[in-house]
Amino acid sequence: MTAGYLTHPAHGGHPFAAVLATVILATVAGANYGYVRGRRGLGTALRLLEDRHPGTLDRVGTRPRTATFAAQCTGCLRTLFPRVAAGARVPYRRFAVTNLAAACTWGAGLLLAGHLAGTALDRVRTVSxxxxxxxxxxxxxxxxxxxxxxxxxxxxxxxxxx
The missing domain is CATH 1.20.5 (Single alpha-helices involved in coiled-coils or other helix-helix interfaces)
Structure with a gap:
């Protein structure tokens, strides 16, 4: 959202398309890195999740597209979900394509919200x-x-x- 704020003419007017491409690239790269780390083995937090909520990985594996898209739009899940998807054995291609679509939607939405917020960024951040x-x-x-x-x-x- 802050990047969208910087695309507003009153705050530097950086090119919207270039900033959008950067946001999407960073989001996709981070998620793919998390997926690769998840393939190497579940971390302590994910083992704890599976111990306390058995079947979580199975449920993610049954609806990977929906789970990937929903996780992208939720702060904490956006960070943890790629490892969960890898642990659930979601095929990489399915994860990557869905994550790209979700990153485009999420990135464009937040960037646009930040741009439209202009000087009211703090209020929009609080609401979001x-x-x-x-x-x-x-x-x-x-x-x-x-x-x-x-x-x-x-x-x-x-x-x-x-």
Whole structure:
């Protein structure tokens, strides 16, 4: 978003296309580096994630495109997800293509928001950071709800008379 701020004429007017290309290139390079590191082995944090939430890697492997795109738009997940995808054995080509599309969407959106914000960058940053947390909480609530429903369904099946 700060890079978009710098493309505003009042703050230097750097070429929008050049800044956009730099943002996308940096995002894609960082994610690909994370993927390669993940192929070398899961780190402590990811092992802890899998220990506490068994099946996480399996769930990522079943919907890699959706997970990759969603992770790109969430701050903390954008950093950790490439390693998770590698650990889930998501094919590199599928990860790379989806990550490129997500990086273009994410980069262009934030760059445009920063450019349009102009002098109100601090206000836009605050609002955009506040939106990410509720989205993450809603996703977690959905996961908890699905888990509870599955548990309830399995209890009903096990309690049926033969």
């Amino acid at each position: 950071s506040l939106v990410g947390l509720p989205l993450l909480l809603a996703a977690l609530a959905g996961c908890v709800l699905c888990r509870c429903l599955r548990r309830r369904r399995s209890q009903r099946v096990s309690n049926r008379p033969l």
